[in-house]
Amino acid sequence: MSTDSAVDRTAPEADVRTVELRIEGMTCAACVGRVERKLRKLDGVDATVNLATERATVRHPAGVPVTTLVETVQKAGYGATEIRPAGAGDTGDEATSDDTALRRLRTRMAVALILFIPLADLSLAMSLVPSLRFPYWQWVVVALALPVVGWAAWPFHRTAVTNLRHGTTSMDTLVSLGVLSASAWSLGGMAFVDGRSTLTGWDAVLHPSGPLYLEVAAGVTTFVLAGRYFEARARRTAGRVMRSLAALGSDEVTLLRDGGEDRVPVGRLRVGDRFLVRPGERIAADGVVETGRAAVDTSAMTGESVPAEVGPGDPVTGGTIPSGGRLVVLAEQVGADTRLARMIAAVERAQTEKSATQRLVDRVSSVFVPVVLGLALLTVAGWLLGGAGWVGAVGPAIAVVIIACPCALGLATPTALMVATGRGAELGIFVKGHRALEATRAADTVVLDKTGTLTTGRMTVVDVAATGGDTAALLARAAAVESGSEHAIAAAIRAHAGPDVAAVEDFAALPGLGARGVVGGRTVVVGRPPDDTGPLADRVAEWEAAGHTVVAVHVDDALAGVIALADPVKESAPVAVAELVAMGLRPVLLTGDRPAAAHAVARACGIDDVVAGALPDDKVAHVRALQGTGRTVAMVGDGVNDAAALAAADLGIAVGSGTDVALEAADVVLVRDDLRVLPATVELARATMSTIRGNLWWAFGYNTAAIPVAMAGLLNPLLAGAAMALSSFLVVTNSLRLRRAASWADEALGGTRTPAGEEPTDYVEARP
Structure with missing residues (x-):
């Protein structure tokens, strides 16, 4: 092979x-x-x-x-x-399997702990107070220790034997070898050496049973099981967000066919099917409302506390819940193509992806166990050559084997990443990979699109001017062409023109320029106005001075009129920009809109650097230019014309309400309709990378420092077992701190989750 x-x-x-x-x-x-x-x-x-x-x-x-x-x-x-793949709304058997494994682990840990406590007390008492010794007290120690080193430690022994059969080693090899070595040495000492302790003082505390190490074997087993249990609980906790997301889907859907209703599994839903959603039911797929009106609760997916009112023609997202009305929805994206499914897949990919650092850790760990076994043998040989005898040589060797278990090393990066991606999902931040977190932390320049990013994207027509005076005909032609576009400007023109829209032929989107089509036999182009708008120049100048977006309508290559649209700045945009600046990032407004409108938005948001009139290629060129000056660029956008720039930037961040093309091109997707989640993303990334570095520093430093100490005989095997388990526990606990990262965002973004023991604080006051 x-x-x-x-x-x-x-x-x-x-x-x-x-x-x-x-x-x-x-x-x-x-x-x-x-x-x-x-x-x-x-x-x-x-x-x-x-x-x-x-x-x-x-x-x-x-x-x-x-x-x-x-x-x-x-x-x-x-x-x-x-x-x-589980059915929508089905979290599968994985959670049940995890619960079963956790219960078994807890049982083994409990039995080990119950027996280890009297074992340790008895060994200590017999060593420190010889007068308390009674005949065959050592055999009582054996009776207490054997269930621990045998049954409780059985998973370690089984894995070690399995690895041995395949000619490999693992952390369990070290644990099993340490436990069995300590047990075998103790039993051998009872058979061939006087088991009474001759040690006094602090030495007696560190070596309670003299040549007996049964309390060490039981203690190591107990500590490692405790470490495994808390690790498993941490993974279970970190996975709750994923299970909660998976539970947002529906198991069944009511299809409308042949004038009747048919309740079927959601897996049978296809694109183009019409399905019924009753109040309180979850919407089964992404689609468009055909009939009905309702207030849709999107809080489970986006954290938005205010329900969104939807009616005919409005898009709805799978996993959300309507109330106060029945909806008939036309399915447009089903199964793995829904936004919910893609969000879950993005988080799963991020949790699976490895960084270059983690790959290095894996390579080191693959040779780590054999090296440790070699060091243990070297320790025995060194102490024997030094005249310590077997009694003095075995203890340090056992300590080396136990202290070197590399479990903390293996958990350092993936545990932090798992917790971080789960926390991001809670905040409405979906990170597609480890590289995105690294790039977010390193970014020093944030390039922001205007429409739909800094502004609401819900544009409205505020004025119309036609060269021939017939504004109704102008609007009708423009609306017909825009019926084939998904841009916010197109939606505003269609809404203003009314429901009766003429048919369009030969439609073509012109990225960055507008759209073109044939309406009633005449070629109509809707897009950016020319530099010379002739008799409409004064109107255009007036609108642009007010910060309005101006769209020109050409009919058969002749200017037929202009349309003014207003797109208010999001309330969260100025606060978010201020936070980015406070974090040391440089904001840049990069838009295809005209300079007057762009500068009006920039002034409202507090942005000094503005690039207007940029086509898609221009946006890419500007991102490249910033990178050429040594900048690490994060691009934030939502439209088709932003996709190339999102892909070209060091980090692409798409607003969740944007187009599918933009969402696919981005590294991070923000599903909340609140731009304050952007600085929360930066803070989460910085906290994650800091946590990973701290974990790796501790894991590498711990093993590097502890092994020589153990080889020198300065580390009791019992303390080594406790330190090894504590190392893993510290790494996992440090990673779990990320669940509180950007805690100010819970309240500031309208969520209900406030960290325990803290009062809700204002967003600006709580700025890190």
């Missing part, structure tokens, strides 16, 4: 599939690397494994069945099952 880890790029893309596998039994980054290597040995297979989520994302040729992938993982010594 080929060892090439990349998917065969010569194969047609249609022949390459992606599957999600749930991996059981992974304990450290070394396990991650082993699973990835085994899968990548299959021809044309590429795999990315995440320890925190216990998932593998595998891209494989159609000729490689999923059963082969599962068997490959199982042969490597781990459990594997395919994660099948």
